Amino acid sequence: MTTALSLLKDVFGYGAFRGAQADIVQHVIAGGDALVLMPTGGGKSLCYQIPALARQDSGQGTAIVVSPLIALMHDQVGALHEAGVQAAFLNSTLSGEEANAVERRLLRGELTLLYAAPERVATPRFLALLDTLHQKRQLSLFAIDEAHCVSQWGHDFRPEYRALAVFHERYPGVPRIALTATADATTRADIVQHLQLEEARQFVSSFDRPNIRYTIAEKKDATLQLLRFIEREHAGEAGIVYCQSRKRVEEIAETLCREGMDALPYHAGLDTEVRQRHQDRFLREDGVVMTATIAFGMGIDKPDVRFVAHLDLPKNIEGYYQETGRAGRDGLPSDAWMAYGLQDVVNQRRMIDESPAAEEFKQVLRGKLDALLALAEATDCRRVRLLSYFGEASEPCGNCDNCLQPPAVWDGTEAARMLLSTIYRVQQASGLHFGTGHIMDILRGKLTDKVTQFRHDKLSTFGIGAHFSEQQLRGVLRQLIATGALAVDASAFSTLHLTDGSRAVLKGEQQVLLRESINQPAGRARRERGTRSGATPAVAAALDSPGQQRFAALKAWRAEIARSHNLPAYVIFHDATLAAIAAMDPRSLRELEGVSGIGAKKLETYGPQVMDVLQAMA
Structure with a gap:
């Protein structure tokens, strides 16, 4: 861990690991497989970048990183170059000559990390490269980013990820680390199975994002x-x-x-x-x-x-x-x-019902949708x-x-029973099914052309729910559909149908509690995050007036550097780093060295320029 901490400080400019990072890094450096679940912004990249550096320093070659997006590869490699790390990518943005040059660098052992898309990794040409590296004992590790893409139950399923099991089958002994920001138990099990990570240690960080x-x-x-x-x-x-x-x-x-x-x-x-x-x-x-x-x-x-x-x-x-x-x-x-709203529930149910998937798969999708609806309600x-x-x-x-x-809650059980009774009586009277608007019109006693045409004003439930607002009834329908007490037939103009779950509500055995409808969203004071348009970022809001001026000057300098390097500004320095510099107002490169986010390479490359910006304002 001494080596890992030195790399963290010298290369990336951070003084300490966060959360489970230290355990993950130590495990992978030692050659162990890992499945890492860490929320977005939790620092997943460092969990394979530092082991890649450490293992290369000990003569174990290049790390292969599977990344699903070209833009992400570009920015990750750009950020590593800024930190002084030899990294490259192979993707469709490169010409044949450029790709060949990267492959030659790879085979010469000049790269610490190589990024590639899952589609490319499974090709015979790429596997031949890996075979050569493996024979020379120059494969340090495999990192599989966005690992939830391997699961058919996940939200970003990419079949190409299934081919990544080749890492375990073809290159035994090379550690693998699969990383994702989100995976429930079912998706996690799918990742383990399809990537053959049964022996991998699982690191599950808190999913909480308190900010x-x-x-x-x-x-x-x-x-x-x-x-x-x-x-x-x-x-x-x-x-x-x-x-x-x-x-x-x-x-x-x-x-x-x-x-x-x-x-x-x-x-x-x-x-x-x-x-x-x-x-x-x-x-x-x-x-x-x-x-x-x-x-x-x-x-x-x-x-x-x-x-x-x-x-x-x-x-x-x-x-x-x-x-x-x-x-x-x-x-x-x-x-x-x-x-x-109600239409969201109808649309999502319809998309599942109309999909060509097998019924077993649809049931899983319905279960996942139900969990989201429960969160919404x-x-x-x-x-x-x-x-x-x-x-x-x-x-x-x-x-x-x-x-x-805290929302006010009202008992919608009576309204729910009235709605279900109306749907039942309409079907009994005409043998037809109707959508939400018509059912609500009957219950609220509205004499529309359709109500009159089908003589639904003669039903016993006509007008008995006139004391409920349309908004209230929509809320009731939304929850009945969300809980499965009502079904929507997507193939028949989104008409409503009773289900086995309707019986308990009709009999009064199941209570329906709903949020009180609010006509206007409650106003809230805007949280202080700096001024409006063109604003000072929140991270710099606490600076005094001279500090704000230093921050603005540093930000303008960073924008010029980022444009010249064709990179996002945060790849050069995060706002937090600029704010720390502005607050410290350092007078020498030695003082600048202690700022979080400034590693040795960035200090060497940008330190003199940062000092010039600050001295120009002194």
Whole structure:
């Protein structure tokens, strides 16, 4: 561990490991296999980068890192170069000549880490390279990032990951470390099975991200709700807005732009060049809001994303956790906000029912959706529910919407029985099934053309629920569908059908408790994170006026360096490092050496320039 700590300090500029990092690093350096579950921002990369350095120093060759995204490879390799580490990637952005040059460097033993996509790793050409290295005893370790992609039960299944079992079968004795930020017990078991990690030691860190505030709002006008949320809480700050459809992504981006925000769309329907350009702007510029489908986000290392918003319900808790985890990687206060309504439940149920998957697989998907719906409908602590899903016990957090503003609860059992009775009587009377709007019209006594046409105003339940608002009844229907007491037939215009679970509610054996509907979202004072647009990051908010000026000058210098290196600014130095320099106001390189995040190579490369910036302001 002396070697590992020296590498941590000298190469990366950090004085101590965090959490389970030290145990993981020691285990892998010693040649052990590992499965690492660590939340986004927890420092997973160091868990294989430091063992790669240590094992190369002891003559054990190059580490192979399987990474699913080209952009992530580029930034990781760029960051390693900045730290003075010899690293490279092999992917489709390289010309044939450039790829050959990387392969020659690999075979000459000049690389500490080589990044490659899972599709490339399984090719005969790449395996031949690995065979040569293995024969020369020059394979130090295999790191499999985003390991949940191997599981069909996960939210990012990529069949190519299944081929990575070849590492164990073909190169025995070379340690393997699989890493992911999210995996429930089922997904974890799948990772172990398909990557043949039965003998691997499992390191499961806490899934808690205490700096993230979880809020799930009842969907009314989702676009307006989103605008209010951003304006009140995150004006001028970077964020991600997830939408289910490409069309919705485009609409929201246009709306945010009209409201004066710097927003960009991202989805698989855009040209590759456009997607890359938008992603680069998001990573390299301040205050950009990315509106996206889930095609965007995996491997995004931007530390100052202050919010992640969902305008549509994700498919499961793993996806929700992975996506919300992209906020607040720097540990500062951030928000996970979602608008959720009845149509979200209907849409997600329909997508599962209409999928060509086997019934067994559909049942698993329904179970995962049910867990997410329970989180959305919860009246107790969101964080306790979220962590419980991953098998982690916790206490109420005091920092989610339900903890901060405990919701009023009303007994919706009577309304639920009336709705189910109406559905039953409509079906009995006409032999037909109808959707939510028509059922609510009958119960509330509205004489629409359809109600009159089918003589549903003659039903015994017509008008008996007039004292319930439409919003209340939508809430009841949402929970009945979420709990399986009602089914939605996607193939028949989303009509409602009773299920075996309806009986207990109809008989009064099952209580239905719901959140009180709130017509307007409660206002909240914006948390202090610095000024609005073009703002000082929260990490620098505590600096005095001269410190703020030093920080701004350092940030401008860093932006120039990042542009010249074609890298995100945070790869050069994190905001926290610049803030620490600005607070210290060092007078010599020796003083600068003690700042967290400045390793030996960066001190040598950038130290004199940093001192020039500071001295120019003295």
